[in-house]
Amino acid sequence: MKRWIGLVVVIAMGLGIMFWINKNGDANNSADKKNRMFDPDDLDAYANESQDSQFGADRVRSDAKPAPFDGKRAMKYLETICALGPRISGSASMRKQQALIKKHFEDLGARVTFQTFEAKQNSVKGKVEMTNIIISFQPEKKRRVILCSHYDTRPIADQETDPRDWRKPFVSANDGGSGVALLMELGHHMKDLKTSVGVDFVIFDGEEYIFETEGVRRDRYFIGSEYFAQSWRKSKDRCDYAAAILLDMIAGKDLKLPVEVHSYNDSPRLCKEVWDIAKEHHAKAFQWRRGHNVLDDHTELHKVGIPAIDIIDFDYPHWHRLSDTPANCSIDSMEQVARVLSVWLQRTK
Ligand SMILES: [Zn+2]
Numbered sequence: 001m002k003r004w005i006g007l008v009v010v011i012a013m014g015l016g017i018m019f020w021i022n023k024n025g026d027a028n029n030s031a032d033k034k035n036r037m038f039d040p041d042d043l044d045a046y047a048n049e050s051q052d053s054q055f056g057a058d059r060v061r062s063d064a065k066p067a068p069f070d071g072k073r074a075m076k077y078l079e080t081i082c083a084l085g086p087r088i089s090g091s092a093s094m095r096k097q098q099a100l101i102k103k104h105f106e107d108l109g110a111r112v113t114f115q116t117f118e119a120k121q122n123s124v125k126g127k128v129e130m131t132n133i134i135i136s137f138q139p140e141k142k143r144r145v146i147l148c149s150h151y152d153t154r155p156i157a158d159q160e161t162d163p164r165d166w167r168k169p170f171v172s173a174n175d176g177g178s179g180v181a182l183l184m185e186l187g188h189h190m191k192d193l194k195t196s197v198g199v200d201f202v203i204f205d206g207e208e209y210i211f212e213t214e215g216v217r218r219d220r221y222f223i224g225s226e227y228f229a230q231s232w233r234k235s236k237d238r239c240d241y242a243a244a245i246l247l248d249m250i251a252g253k254d255l256k257l258p259v260e261v262h263s264y265n266d267s268p269r270l271c272k273e274v275w276d277i278a279k280e281h282h283a284k285a286f287q288w289r290r291g292h293n294v295l296d297d298h299t300e301l302h303k304v305g306i307p308a309i310d311i312i313d314f315d316y317p318h319w320h321r322l323s324d325t326p327a328n329c330s331i332d333s334m335e336q337v338a339r340v341l342s343v344w345l346q347r348t349k
Contacts, residue, residue, distance in 0.1 A: 071331035141198030149179020150207030178251035258291030263309035
């Protein structure tokens with residue numbers, strides 16, 4: 001009997017020690033995770049540990065081939081969009097762009113839905129009409145992913161050094177336009193891509209409806225993506241969004257796409273899946289290192305629980321300048337990003 005009691009005591013102490021080690025181990029782990037963000041060499045480890053990805057890229061189906069994306073045609077779309085001039089929320093040229101996008105994707109057999117609402121900007125009197133465009137492929141599928149971009153342009157080219165240039169016509173080719181042009185071209189290939197998930201291209205309004213200049217933070221940002229995300233969250237028969245990839249400034253020459261910090265903090269595995277595909281398919285613009293810390297439409301999607309990342313070149317030298325024109329964009333850059341996306345779509349479950 002005594003021996004049994006001794007054994008029980010030994011086992012209990014053993015469990016206690018194990019629990020103590022485990023607890024402290026966990027504490028160290030979370031501290032590590034915080035520090036790791038600042039250690040570009042250690043991006044791999046955290047991404048592998050993380051559970052953010054709800055689907056997991058299917059490593060077995062490595063046979064998925066990139067879509068035969070036509071970069072020249074994508075560039076033509078970009079030029080067509082920019083020829084409309086500035087596309088500020090609520091403007092006549094914005095409405096023209098909406099009609100152009102609707103017709104384009106309907107002709108390709110997609111279901112196009114306008115999500116129209118009224119928005120109020122703090123620094124502007126009155127309300128403005130905004131419209132997110134949702135372009136659905138295989139709309140009957142409940143499990144879906146999002147590729148998204150914004151399509152409005154900023155009323156003020158606020159990075160111009162001379163304030164007299166701020167109000168000149170600003171076409172914002174790479175910032176907004178390039179994502180739309182890429183999706184317009186990718187739309188041609190969607191029916192041939194063997195995807196197990198349904199795909200929504202979501203084009204946000206109200207990302208650039210900002211009238212204040214640097215130093216002032218009174219205006220509301222991400223009005224369109226916030227509206228989209230909150231509407232999805234509240235809808236009773238909502239679909240299941242497994243992931244979202246935001247495209248912002250993906251067409252610059254000498255494109256560099258390091259990993260944006262919020263994307264990595266919130267959805268590291270999704271980052272790893274995308275950047276791994278880029279490596280496999282020699283899309284050299286994608287660089288597995290720490291990039292800028294950018295608040296963008298993806299953070300609104302993440303707030304409602306959708307794993308979401310931003311593919312962004314935040315070192316684009318023409319950002320918010322009059323020189324952000326199609327001439328400063330690159331066919332090759334759009335092709336690289338589309339190559340990665342088209343493989344990712346096919347691998348996603
Ligand atoms: Zn912008």
